[in-house]
Amino acid sequence: MADTVTPAPRPLSPSSTSRDRARPGSLALRGVAMVYVGLLVLLPVVVILYRTFQPGLGEFFSALDSPEAAHAFELTGIVALSAVVINTVFGIAVAILLARYRFWGRRVLSAFVDLPVSVSPIVVGLALVLVFGPTGWFGPFLTRHGVTMIGAKPGMILATVFVSLPLVVRALVPVLEQAGIEQEQAAASLGATAFTRLRRITLPTIRAALTYGVVLSLARCIGEYGAVLVVSNNVEGTTETAPLRVGNLVENELNYNAAYAITFVLIVVAFAAILLSAWIRRRRRS
Amino acid sequence: MTTDVQAAPAATEAVSAGPAARRRRGRPKTGLPLRAASGTSLGVVVIWMSLLVLIPLAAVVGHAFDGGWSGFTDAISQPATAAALRLTLGLSAAAAIINAVMGTIVAWVLVRGKFSGSGIFEMVIDIPFALPTIVAGLVMLALYGGDSPIGVSLVGTRTGLLVTLLFVTLPFTVRTVQPVLLNLDREAEDAAASLGASAPVIFRRIALPQLMPAIVSGAVLSFARAIGEYGSLVLISSNLPFKTEIASSVIYGKLQDADNAARSTQQAAAIATILLVASAVVLVLIEVLGRRVSRRG
Numbered sequence: 001m002a003d004t005v006t007p008a009p010r011p012l013s014p015s016s017t018s019r020d021r022a023r024p025g026s027l028a029l030r031g032v033a034m035v036y037v038g039l040l041v042l043l044p045v046v047v048i049l050y051r052t053f054q055p056g057l058g059e060f061f062s063a064l065d066s067p068e069a070a071h072a073f074e075l076t077g078i079v080a081l082s083a084v085v086i087n088t089v090f091g092i093a094v095a096i097l098l099a100r101y102r103f104w105g106r107r108v109l110s111a112f113v114d115l116p117v118s119v120s121p122i123v124v125g126l127a128l129v130l131v132f133g134p135t136g137w138f139g140p141f142l143t144r145h146g147v148t149m150i151g152a153k154p155g156m157i158l159a160t161v162f163v164s165l166p167l168v169v170r171a172l173v174p175v176l177e178q179a180g181i182e183q184e185q186a187a188a189s190l191g192a193t194a195f196t197r198l199r200r201i202t203l204p205t206i207r208a209a210l211t212y213g214v215v216l217s218l219a220r221c222i223g224e225y226g227a228v229l230v231v232s233n234n235v236e237g238t239t240e241t242a243p244l245r246v247g248n249l250v251e252n253e254l255n256y257n258a259a260y261a262i263t264f265v266l267i268v269v270a271f272a273a274i275l276l277s278a279w280i281r282r283r284r285r286s
Numbered sequence: 287m288t289t290d291v292q293a294a295p296a297a298t299e300a301v302s303a304g305p306a307a308r309r310r311r312g313r314p315k316t317g318l319p320l321r322a323a324s325g326t327s328l329g330v331v332v333i334w335m336s337l338l339v340l341i342p343l344a345a346v347v348g349h350a351f352d353g354g355w356s357g358f359t360d361a362i363s364q365p366a367t368a369a370a371l372r373l374t375l376g377l378s379a380a381a382a383i384i385n386a387v388m389g390t391i392v393a394w395v396l397v398r399g400k401f402s403g404s405g406i407f408e409m410v411i412d413i414p415f416a417l418p419t420i421v422a423g424l425v426m427l428a429l430y431g432g433d434s435p436i437g438v439s440l441v442g443t444r445t446g447l448l449v450t451l452l453f454v455t456l457p458f459t460v461r462t463v464q465p466v467l468l469n470l471d472r473e474a475e476d477a478a479a480s481l482g483a484s485a486p487v488i489f490r491r492i493a494l495p496q497l498m499p500a501i502v503s504g505a506v507l508s509f510a511r512a513i514g515e516y517g518s519l520v521l522i523s524s525n526l527p528f529k530t531e532i533a534s535s536v537i538y539g540k541l542q543d544a545d546n547a548a549r550s551t552q553q554a555a556a557i558a559t560i561l562l563v564a565s566a567v568v569l570v571l572i573e574v575l576g577r578r579v580s581r582r583g
Contacts, residue, residue, distance in 0.1 A: 033396075034395075037411065040456060048429075100318055101318050112339055116339065120514030120537075222418065223418020226419065250424060266417075278412075
């Protein structure tokens with residue numbers, strides 16, 4: 001309170017005068033922004049939380065207790081974790097290559113890493129089916145070796161990796177570019193091998209950014225729907241992940257309460273990811 | 287004779303392409319040449335990316351032309367398919383334009399008007415990004431479904447699709463405009479204000495031109511996301527052909543058609559190819575805009 005009353009000692013700062021002059025207009029803008037975001041985002045989220053717990057806690061827990069739900073969560077965990085591990089390993093490799101090395105096709109590689117963000121998940125699923133499906137390009141080869149990709153976990157993991165491909169890479173590249181290569185060159189001149197430099201210099205440098213990328217990637221992998229829908233064949237109790245189960249409960253069984261319960265768990269995971277990534281961002285800034 | 291004349295510069299260009307291209311792009315000279323470890327990892331990465339991304343996407347385009355060029359044009363000019371493609375592109379464009387305006391306002395408020403609770407406001411912006419698409423769909427259905435608590439049912443309407451797209455793409459423009467706005471030099475604005483320019487004039491004449499590349503690239507990003515959106519729309523759309531059926535739904539529908547699998551797959555691939563071309567155009571646009579932004583900065 002005292003602060004706002006006594007701006008007199010420092011009225012010469014030009015930015016503060018302009019801010020004061022724009023006050024009514026900026027208040028109106030703030031109102032517009034808050035109403036828009038409130039109606040568009042906050043209201044529906046509040047409504048779904050209300051609907052989840054309206055039938056009571058007993059209903060909520062029994063919906064989560066079914067063997068189908070348990071299987072769906074377990075499968076989601078397996079697929080998402082496998083995809084994140086793959087993305088982390090390849091993400092580090094791709095980020096180091098893009099940030100530090102010059103080679104023919106560097107920009108093409110960079111463009112291909114970004115491509116999955118703007119490809120429809122349904123198209124991703126279709127693309128993988130056309131190559132790894134039983135009648136796909138590699139279908140006969142895979143069948144001969146007894147490998148089933150489509151309608152099974154490997155295909156679902158592949159689809160999940162595809163859609164979350166750029167997240168780790170894009171989190172790492174700016175940090176690696178900023179860190180430069182002087183330390184690495186010094187270490188190399190002292191005889192450190194590539195592996196030692198990776199373990200002792202690169203990984204400690206990118207640790208925070210890597211955590212950030214992994215959190216984002218994990219959230220994305222847990223929630224993937226369209227691509228997994230196409231490649232999994234969506235069979236209850238076998239290839240039904242938690243997001244697929246939400247869709248099936250609403251579309252086929254009209255069991256909204258069970259769908260809300262699973263959705264609530266997914267929302268909690270998503271919120272945890274937001275809080276965690278915000279916390280990492282703040283720590284990196286300070 | 288003419289071939290000789292053309293061949294000569296082509297050859298020299300091939301020889302000098304590497305360093306010349308690098309100089310053109312103004313890359314710092316920090317890039318290392320590949321050695322054993324990095325060369326091997328590049329090889330593995332390229333094989334992996336080919337198996338995962340390049341070959342599957344090539345298969346989509348390849349299958350789109352299974353029946354030749356006419357097979358492709360026949361597939362995408364089927365009335366229901368053409369209507370779905372038009373709807374998808376139209377809705378995405380509408381979402382992009384609305385995002386350009388509202389996203390800029392939200393970013394402006396976040397950067398210029400720090401207020402108590404702006405931290406929470408900031409986090410609310412990220413909710414649509416973090417929510418799984420099907421969850422976003424159910425969230426919208428909970429509010430705008432048949433028994434809507436506010437009495438607005440948008441199931442099976444284009445308005446429902448648009449509102450859902452605005453929900454899932456909200457963060458794009460906000461998050462692209464915000465950093466540029468943060469780094470904006472305020473001296474010019476303060477000078478204009480001291481000379482008596484009103485706030486709208488200052489915004490239009492000084493801030494907006496500098497923000498424009500970021501606004502456009504944010505809008506383009508949300509356009510790209512909207513074109514491929516599926517999970518969040520599937521519940522509210524009801525898939526009514528010619529009314530609310532979007533391109534991704536048509537593709538999925540074709541894939542479920544087991545009676546005429548080969549033909550349906552070709553048609554699905556043709557529609558998918560249109561979406562892929564749209565994605566590619568968008569990526570190029572973002573790249574060009576990104577370079578313009580960095581040249582200004």
